[in-house]
Amino acid sequence: xxxxxxxxxxxxxxxxxxxxxxxxxxxxxxxxxxxxxxxxxxxxxxxxxxxxxxxxxxxxxxxxxxxxxxxxxxxxxxxxxxxxxxxxxxxxxxxxxxxxxxxxxxxxxxxxxxxxxxxxxxxxxxxxxxxxxxxxxxxxxxxxxxxxxxxxxxxxx
Amino acid sequence: xxxxxxxxxxxxxxxxxxxxxxxxxxxxxxxxxxxxxxxxxxxxxxxxxxxxxxxxxxxxxxxxxxxxxxxxxxxxxxxxxxxxxxxxxxxxxxxxxxxxxxxxxxxxxxxxxxxxxxxxxxxxxxxxxxxxxxxxxxxxxxxxxxxxxxxxxxxxx
DNA sequence: TATTGTTATACTCTATAACTATA
DNA sequence: TATAGTTATAGAGTATAACAATA
Numbered sequence: 001x002x003x004x005x006x007x008x009x010x011x012x013x014x015x016x017x018x019x020x021x022x023x024x025x026x027x028x029x030x031x032x033x034x035x036x037x038x039x040x041x042x043x044x045x046x047x048x049x050x051x052x053x054x055x056x057x058x059x060x061x062x063x064x065x066x067x068x069x070x071x072x073x074x075x076x077x078x079x080x081x082x083x084x085x086x087x088x089x090x091x092x093x094x095x096x097x098x099x100x101x102x103x104x105x106x107x108x109x110x111x112x113x114x115x116x117x118x119x120x121x122x123x124x125x126x127x128x129x130x131x132x133x134x135x136x137x138x139x140x141x142x143x144x145x146x147x148x149x150x151x152x153x154x155x156x157x
Numbered sequence: 158x159x160x161x162x163x164x165x166x167x168x169x170x171x172x173x174x175x176x177x178x179x180x181x182x183x184x185x186x187x188x189x190x191x192x193x194x195x196x197x198x199x200x201x202x203x204x205x206x207x208x209x210x211x212x213x214x215x216x217x218x219x220x221x222x223x224x225x226x227x228x229x230x231x232x233x234x235x236x237x238x239x240x241x242x243x244x245x246x247x248x249x250x251x252x253x254x255x256x257x258x259x260x261x262x263x264x265x266x267x268x269x270x271x272x273x274x275x276x277x278x279x280x281x282x283x284x285x286x287x288x289x290x291x292x293x294x295x296x297x298x299x300x301x302x303x304x305x306x307x308x309x310x311x312x313x314x
Numbered sequence: 315t316a317t318t319g320t321t322a323t324a325c326t327c328t329a330t331a332a333c334t335a336t337a
Numbered sequence: 338t339a340t341a342g343t344t345a346t347a348g349a350g351t352a353t354a355a356c357a358a359t360a
Contacts, residue, residue, distance in 0.1 A: 012217060013224060013227060013228055014217070014228065015209075015213060015228050015229060016216055017209070017212035017213045017215060017216035017217070018208075018209045018212050018213070019304065020300070021280060021281075021284060022190075022284055022288060022296065022299055022300050022303065023187070023190045023191070023194055023205075023280075023284065024205075024209060025300060025303035025304055025307065026183060026186060026187045026190060026303060027187055027191070027205070028230065028303075028307055029183060029303050029306050029307055030180070030183045030184055030187050031230065032306070032307070032310050033179075033180045033183060034180070034184070037180055047349095048180075048181075048184075049350090051175075052172075052174070052175045052181065055174035055175050056172060056174045056175070058174060059173055059174035060169060060171070060174070064318075064319095065318075065319065066317080066318060066319080067170060070170060071170055071171065071172050072172060073185065073188065074351090075351070075352065075353085076318075076319070076320085077319085077320070077321075077322090077352085077353085077354095078350080078351070078352085079319090080319070080320060080321080094319095100317095100318085100359080100360070101318095101358080101359060101360090102317065102318040102319070102358065102359045102360065103317085103318055103319080103359095104318085104319080123178060123180075124178075127178060127179055127180065129311075130306075130310075130311070131179060131306065132311075133305060133306060133308075133309035133310075134302060134305065134306065138302055138305075139179065141298060141302065142179055142299070142302045142303075143177075143179050143182065145291060145295055145298065145299045145302075146179065146182035146183060146185075146186050146299075147176065147182055148290055148291065148295075149186050149189070149287075149288065149290060149291065150182065150185055150186055150189070151290075152290030153189055153287075153290075154286075154287070154289075204326095206327090221341075221342095222341070222342065223340080223341060223342080231328090232328070232329065232330085233341075233342070233343085234329085234330085234331095234342085234343070234344075234345090235327080235328070235329085236342090237342070237343055237344080251342095257336080257337075257340095257341085258335080258336060258337090259335065259336045259337065259340065259341045259342070260336095260340085260341055260342080261341085261342080
């Protein structure tokens with residue numbers, strides 16, 4: 001059990017080479033946050049994207065699958081199974097739209113509303129917990145800067 | 158071509174339901190940033206993780222694959238092919254370590270150093286461009302907050 | 315012709331388990 | 338017994354192309 005005293009000795013273990021890039025830190029932070037969030041939403045048998053989709057349907061009842069896809073930047077095709085599951089669990093329904101038989105109006109069920117309310121509270125608690133190292137101002141600033149990047153992205157984000 | 162005047166009319170198209178969560182915005186911003194970065198690094202035939210790995214090897218020559226995996230939070234197994242490619246392209250070498258024939262000391266080649274310098278400059282230009290909507294203070298703040306989240310993560314990030 | 319929902323598919327990323335050779 | 342590198346594989350997540358029904 002003798003450490004080598006050659007090139008890189010006790011291995012400093014830093015990512016200084018890339019830690020100066022915002023993008024790299026975005027990725028590392030997202031990985032940490034998503035790991036915790038998956039645990040939290042797992043308790044509701046939801047994934048992050050399912051929670052987001054359910055939330056949009058709750059907030060904007062009647063939205064179409066195409067509309068939902070655009071809002072969340074998710075491919076329409078990848079929403080089909082997701083909504084199949086939310087539908088089979090009785091959380092949302094695909095209601096027919098009068099005047100356009102191609103599209104569905106996505107509507108939350110009472111149970112969908114209830115589950116979403118509970119999940120949203122849990123997600124809020126999760127954010128409070130994992131961002132506890134930032135004070136209220138810092139959290140607000142982080143949120144504001146991220147939203148500014150999206151809003152002013154050079155081609156609509 | 159008549160829009161339905163039923164449930165959700167002209168489809169407001171907002172993600173207000175989730176846009177208040179930091180995690181959601183982290184994901185959306187990362188997606189935008191990575192999309193642009195992939196374009197930039199594609200010009201060097203590098204992926205984001207290859208660029209990071211090369212950068213760490215350049216900054217910490219002699220690091221082992223396990224050390225690199227830990228620094229970048231990448232599974233050891235997933236580094237093998239990545240380093241195979243960097244190695245076959247003559248950008249890094251797996252040098253034997255005197256005293257421990259299990260491990261390799263990863264070393265950049267002169268060409269690896271050159272490519273990394275060029276790529277790092279391109280990545281810096283990419284960040285300048287995609288974060289141009291933030292002034293210098295805001296960029297520094299964003300970086301600082303992200304690094305703080307990682308540093309103070311409840312179990313080492 | 316264009317749009318909505320759908321199916322099938324492929325490709326990347328990431329995670330896990332097991333193996334080998336060395337320590 | 339533990340560690341470094343490796344292999345194989347499986348599971349997400351995401352992207353693309355094509356189709357049927359409808360506009």
